[in-house]
Every structure is written in structure tokens, then in C-alpha cells.
Amino acid sequence: MLGILARSALAVILVPSAYILFGFVYRYYQRSLKFLRGPPSPSLLFGNDYELVHQEEVGILENKWFNEYGTAFRTSSCYGEDTLVIADPRAIQYVFHTSSYRFPKSIDSQQVTKMMFGRGIVWAEGEMHNRQRKALNPAFSASQLRQFLDLFQRSTTRLAKKWKQEELADTLDSGKVINVTHWLPRITLDVIGESAFNYDFGALDGRANELGEIFKHMFADSRLYPQKPLILWRAFRRSIPVSLGNFLCRFPTKEEKRFKEFSNASKKIAKSVFDTASQGTNGEEDLKGSKDVLSVLLRSNMTADPKKALDEDEVLSQMATIILAGHETTASTTTWILYELGKSLKDQSRVYEEIREMRDRIGVDGEPTASDYDSMPFFNAVIKEGLRLHPIVPTLLRQAAHEDVIPLEFPVISESGEEMSQIPISKGQRVSVSISVYNRLTQVWGKDANEWNPERFFHETKKDTTLGVYANLMTFSAGVRACIGWRFALMELQAILFGLLENFEFSPGPEGLDDIQRVPAGLMIPMKKGHWQDGIQMPLRVRVRN
Numbered sequence: 001m002l003g004i005l006a007r008s009a010l011a012v013i014l015v016p017s018a019y020i021l022f023g024f025v026y027r028y029y030q031r032s033l034k035f036l037r038g039p040p041s042p043s044l045l046f047g048n049d050y051e052l053v054h055q056e057e058v059g060i061l062e063n064k065w066f067n068e069y070g071t072a073f074r075t076s077s078c079y080g081e082d083t084l085v086i087a088d089p090r091a092i093q094y095v096f097h098t099s100s101y102r103f104p105k106s107i108d109s110q111q112v113t114k115m116m117f118g119r120g121i122v123w124a125e126g127e128m129h130n131r132q133r134k135a136l137n138p139a140f141s142a143s144q145l146r147q148f149l150d151l152f153q154r155s156t157t158r159l160a161k162k163w164k165q166e167e168l169a170d171t172l173d174s175g176k177v178i179n180v181t182h183w184l185p186r187i188t189l190d191v192i193g194e195s196a197f198n199y200d201f202g203a204l205d206g207r208a209n210e211l212g213e214i215f216k217h218m219f220a221d222s223r224l225y226p227q228k229p230l231i232l233w234r235a236f237r238r239s240i241p242v243s244l245g246n247f248l249c250r251f252p253t254k255e256e257k258r259f260k261e262f263s264n265a266s267k268k269i270a271k272s273v274f275d276t277a278s279q280g281t282n283g284e285e286d287l288k289g290s291k292d293v294l295s296v297l298l299r300s301n302m303t304a305d306p307k308k309a310l311d312e313d314e315v316l317s318q319m320a321t322i323i324l325a326g327h328e329t330t331a332s333t334t335t336w337i338l339y340e341l342g343k344s345l346k347d348q349s350r351v352y353e354e355i356r357e358m359r360d361r362i363g364v365d366g367e368p369t370a371s372d373y374d375s376m377p378f379f380n381a382v383i384k385e386g387l388r389l390h391p392i393v394p395t396l397l398r399q400a401a402h403e404d405v406i407p408l409e410f411p412v413i414s415e416s417g418e419e420m421s422q423i424p425i426s427k428g429q430r431v432s433v434s435i436s437v438y439n440r441l442t443q444v445w446g447k448d449a450n451e452w453n454p455e456r457f458f459h460e461t462k463k464d465t466t467l468g469v470y471a472n473l474m475t476f477s478a479g480v481r482a483c484i485g486w487r488f489a490l491m492e493l494q495a496i497l498f499g500l501l502e503n504f505e506f507s508p509g510p511e512g513l514d515d516i517q518r519v520p521a522g523l524m525i526p527m528k529k530g531h532w533q534d535g536i537q538m539p540l541r542v543r544v545r546n
């Protein structure tokens with residue numbers, strides 16, 4: 001009996017150890033990028049992974065390494081795996097535009113996105129992704145989005161009113177320091193509730209709701225500075241056969257349970273709206289007047305070839321996806337733009353001048369149209385510059401579906417001193433695409449690429465390689481799975497920024513803004529140096545304009 005137990009225990013220890021050892025050897029010889037230069041690996045077990053996810057601010061290490069090794073280099077990952085890190089424009093164009101689905105998301109990204117969003121568009125790959133994207137496209141067309149403009153403007157007016165009546169009532173002249181990250185996600189959550197499925201989260205009114213509670217600090221609590229065992233566990237799950245790794249995802253870690261809770265809660269809300277919408281007796285007729293994303297999706301689903309229509313779980317997963325992808329992203333981007341304008345009062349005044357001119361043109365009670373916003377040159381240059389310097393998804397992970405050769409615009413020097421203008425990779429190679437570094441490449445954006453300078457968009461030179469969906473930036477990603485909501489986000493940013501900057505002036509509080517850090521938590525979130533226990537922070541002095 002003891003013999004059987006001892007042998008079983010030995011097997012439990014030996015089989016995974018042998019597997020890990022085999023993985024080390026296999027990866028070392030088969031998927032090696034040792035011909036490329038890169039930083040030394042500080043640990044056999046963790047490679048550079050631990051220091052990368054524990055850096056104080058997003059991109060510090062990557063920037064240092066790009067300066068040292070060029071726009072493509074190698075880092076070591078857990079268990080001896082090599083990762084190819086790229087910020088080279090042609091390489092990114094090849095991976096995202098040219099190769100279509102040949103560089104799917106890495107296994108670990110897929111595992112985490114499934115926990116967060118279910119079987120929705122962010123998780124789907126290949127043909128399934130193509131089918132889901134086609135079903136969602138009509139809901140994000142330019143004409144459809146123009147109908148949301150009034151919602152963006154109404155919500156901004158409500159926030160401005162709230163600040164004037166509650167936060168700033170007794171401080172009309174001097175203003176008051178407000179943590180804007182407390183407010184902006186509330187307005188974007190309300191906007192996404194109404195635009196995605198005609199649902200009132202009541203976040204701006206401070207109404208408690210299950211989703212809001214789960215979401216509070218979700219990224220900071222679950223993705224910020226993961227402990228060593230968690231890093232090893234995730235790396236183990238991605239390096240075993242996919243079906244086994246996916247099976248292990250049924251036993252989520254404490255952090256991952258938050259993602260699952262979020263996904264379940266948002267699907268629960270979407271389900272009630274979905275049931276009401278799909279129980280209408282007249283089907284398509286009942287949905288005709290509704291312009292929210294869910295109604296448009298259900299309408300296109302009813303007319304689609306049944307083989308291509310989305311099933312109920314897929315529809316609900318899209319809603320969970322849109323709630324998350326569509327609210328925190330826009331709120332954070334607005335936060336970073338206000339931060340930059342708080343530091344550069346000269347630029348803020350210039351934007352305000354444009355707003356005043358627009359106000360004179362449209363009258364006191366008028367609201368700008370989409371083309372009015374687009375006609376404000378400096379205002380839009382500020383938005384582009386904010387998106388460039390602060391891409392809130394700083395890195396995307398991909399994995400080669402086949403053996404391949406990635407071309408480079410800026411050749412790199414190999415370990416043996418040769419110039420390389422392309423990089424051969426094996427099937428399964430992990431590729432980490434650094435959006436934050438590409439967006440600051442001096443070769444693309446000029447010598448002052450690390451500085452805030454919206455003017456650069458007035459003197460743009462033709463780029464050798466064009467990328468992304470907007471302003472040659474990678475902030476909304478690129479290619480077949482670029483952000484489907486980029487036009488939505490842009491219009492929402494324009495409406496919120498116009499409304500807030502017309503009513504308020506933003507400046508640094510007494511403690512200044514030097515301590516604000518861009519903390520890596522999957523998304524790039526602002527926190528105060530030495531005050532991480534206080535959560536997400538962007539304290540700005542807000543003064544009502546006379």
C-alpha cells in the first residue's frame with residue numbers, strides 16, 4: 001500500500017518535473033532566438049519576466065533595451081523560453097496587417113481573456129473571430145456612432161453639473177483638488193451601459209451596483225505586481241498542451257476569480273436585457289427603433305445566415321467585452337490627456353481658445369456636431385498626442401502559428417555582429433509587441449518623441465510604414481483585430497474633453513504631478529509614488545471657468 005502511495009507521489013513530482021525539463025531543452029534548441037541580442041537573463045526559472053512585470057513604470061526596461069539593442073530583440077521568459085520583442089514599424093505591420101490571423105494571441109492572453117470576457121470577440125481567433133467581427137461591425141459604423149453623440153454630450157453635462165453643485169460649490173475662485181479617476185470611469189460606464197444595451201448603471205449618481213463593486217480596482221488588485229508563484233503558474237499553464245492548460249483554467253487563482261466574477265456579473269445584466277429584447281413578438285420590428293449595440297447585433301443576427309449567427313452565450317460575451325473594453329480605456333485616456341494639459345497650461349489655453357471660437361459659431365445653446373469637433377485642429381492634435389504618449393494597452397502578446405520570417409524597417413545587429421533586416425522564427429514563437437515603445441520611437445516621431453508636443457501632428461512627415469487605424473498610432477492596435485470601438489472612443493473623448501475644458505480649468509494640486517506613475521497592471525494605470533495603497537490616483541486642481 002505504502003509502495004503504491006510512494007510511487008504515486010513520486011510520479012506526481014517526477015512527471016511534471018520531467019515535462020518542465022523537456023520543455024527547457026526543447027525551447028532552448030527548437031525555439032531559440034539566441035542569435036538575437038537582448039538583456040541578460042537574471043534567473044533561469046523566471047528569465048526577465050519577473051523584472052518586466054515588476055518595473056516601477058510601464059516601458060522603463062523596454063525603452064532601455066530598445067536603446068541598447070534596436071527595435072527588435074530577445075528577452076528570456078519563464079522556463080527557458082525566448083520572447084521576441086518588437087517595436088519596429090515594418091515588423092508590426094507584418095504581424096498585424098499583412099499576416100491577418102497568422103499571429104494569434106498568445107495562449108496565456110487567450111486564457112485570461114476567456115476568463116474576463118467569455119467566448120467573445122477579444123478571445124475568438126481565426127474564422128470564429130471573423131464571424132463575430134462581421135456581426136458586430138454594423139453597430140460600430142460611423143453613421144451608427146453619430147447617434148451616440150448626444151449621449152456623450154448629455155453625460156458630460158451631467159458630470160459638469162455634479163462637480164459644480166457638489167464638489168466645487170464653495171470653491172468657485174480657487175478650485176479644489178479632485179481625484180479625476182474617481183469620476184471619469186463613472187461617466188464612461190454610464191455611457192457604455194446606455195449605448196451598449198440601453199442599461200442604466202447609475203454610476204454617476206453613485207448608485208451601488210454589483211458590477212461597479214467587482215470592477216473597483218480590479219486591474220490594480222489582480223494584475224499589478226503578481227507574486228512569483230503566480231507568474232510561474234501562468235507560464236506553466238501556457239507551456240503545456242493547450243487542452244490541458246485550458247482545463248487547469250477551471251481552477252482559477254484568487255486574482256482570476258475576480259475576472260470570472262466580472263464576466264458572470266456583466267453577462268447576468270446583459271441576459272435580462274437580451275431576454276426582453278429577444279422576447280418581443282415582432283422580432284426585427286421590435287428592435288427597429290433601438291440604436292444600442294445589443295439591438296443592432298440582434299437585428300443583424302436575425303437576418304444573418306443561421307450558420308453565421310451568434311449563439312446566446314456569444315452575444316452575452318460581446319456585452320461583457322464591450323462593458324470592459326469600452327469604459328476603462330476611454331476613461332484612462334481622458335485622465336492622461338487632462339494630466340498633460342494640467343502640466344501644460346499654455347496648451348490648455350490654446351484648446352480653450354478653439355472651444356470659445358466653436359461656441360461663438362454654434363451659439364450658447366448649440367452642441368457641436370461630429371464634424372465641428374473634427375474641425376478643431378489643435379484640440380485634435382492634443383487628443384492624438386495623448387493617445388501617442390499614453391497608450392493604455394502598452395503591450396500586445398502574439399504567437400506565431402507557423403514558421404515565419406519577420407521583416408524589419410530598422411535593421412538590428414545580431415549576436416555575431418551581422419546586420420539583420422529580417423528575423424526567422426519558429427512555429428509557436430512568442431512575440432511581444434511594444435505599443436508604448438513604438439509610439440515613442442525617435443525614428444518615427446522625431447527627436448522629441450518622449451516629450452509632450454501636440455504640434456508634431458501639424459508637421460507630420462510621410463512615414464515609410466503606415467500603421468494602425470488612427471494617426472499612425474498603435475494605441476488602438478491594427479489589422480483584422482484592431483479596436484472595433486476606436487471611432488466610438490474618439491468621439492467620446494472629443495465630447496468629454498470639449499465639455500470639461502469648456503467648463504473647468506485643470507492644473508496641478510499643491511503636491512504637483514511629478515509623483516504620478518504609469519503603473520503596469522495589464523492596462524496602464526496612474527498611481528502616486530509611494531501611495532499605491534490609495535489605489536488609482538490623478539489628483540488635479542479643478543477650477544470653474546467664469
Ligand code: HEM
Nearest residue numbers: 121122325326329330333393475476477481483484485489
Ligand atoms: C481610448 C480608448 C480605447 C483604446 C486605447 C482601445 C484599445 C484597444 C486595443 C489596443 C485593442 C486590441 C486588443 C488586442 O488585440 O488584444 C482593442 C480591441 C478592442 N476594443 Fe478597444 N480601445 C478603446 C476603446 C474602445 C471602446 C470605446 C470600445 C467599445 C465601445 C472598444 C471595444 C474593443 C473591442 C470589442 C476590441 C476587440 C476587437 C477584436 O478583437 O476584433 N474599445 N482596443
